[in-house]
Amino acid sequence: MIVATPTDFLDAFATLAPLPSATATARGAFLVAPADFSLAAESARDNRYMAMEQSVDPLRALAQHQALAQALRADVPVIVFPGDATTPDAVFPNNVFGTAPDTLVVGRMRHAVRQREAERTDIRAFFGELLGYDEIDLSGCDNLVAELTGSLVIDRARGIGYCGLSERCDLAGAEAMHRAFGLRLTYAFELAPGEYHTNVVFALLAGRAAILAADGFADPAVPQAIAQAYGNRALWLSPAQKQAYAANAITLSEDRVWMSAVAAASLTGEQRDALAGWGFRLGTVDLSEIEKAGGSLRCCVGEIY
Helix, strand or coil, X not given: CEECCHHHHXXXXXXXXXXXXCCCCCCEEEEECCCCCCCCCCHHHHCCCCCCCCCXXXXXXXXXXXXXXXXXXCCCCEEEECCCCCCCCCCCHHHCEEEECCEEEECECCCHHHHHHHHCHHHHHHHHHHCCCEEEECCCCCCCCECHHHHEEEEXXXXXXXXXXXXXXXXXXXXXXXXXXXXXXXXXXXXXCCCCCHHHCEEEECCCEEEECHHHECCCHHHHHHHHHCCCCEEECCHHHHHCCCCCCEEEECCEEEEEHHHHHHCCHHHHHHHHHCCCEEEEECCCCHHHHCCCHHHHCEEEC
């Protein structure tokens, strides 16, 4: 079922108990290392978070990425695929490759510079030949745009997707991802003008709490409904905290939230206390160089279910 209003969402949410066999967090993660890291002007056309006026240091980006992979190994096994110099900003694989149990989903990217990432045979072979996953390939669908878990935040415990519509995901893309990830319910809504991905304005924490930037949604009733669904366990971000990527966070275990050092530094003491009260420790990694490319920690992490 795909719904588009807060009322319909809350009514449907109330009928969906957590799935007995589902887990709220991934059993592993995969990353793609930066190779000759740079910023793609094509992607900057609809990503206002990119720092095109700044220079980037490829070696510093690589060192920060290595530190990220090592840090995340405290929670789950982490696979790092080598970067490709022909796609120098391809450090955000979650937009292109996603998983559901026994299934690899390949997304349909908007920009040609990122569509090339979907052609990687090594990532496809890892899941298909080594892990035995089936593959659902949306990359060749010219009638839709679907940038996977950039646009779609998933409550894995309940089989519910939250899909922000923008230049990076249209309704046809939302419908395709609903089927590909085997979701029971998808709530589709418009992001605010200028926002490109849902995971910059909304993070779901192990299926029991949320981080929300209200100004990232076209309709303020949307984030209010999401917060209500999770018992108002919501961390509300200011515009400055959103810009610091505080919503670009991820839980890879039941008791830790990962976000960048810049994002964590933007949180207030009250917000940190709220996370602790909901059972979450805070894990941080300096990703200041990588963040110049318009994404942060969550964007770097592909989840393995």
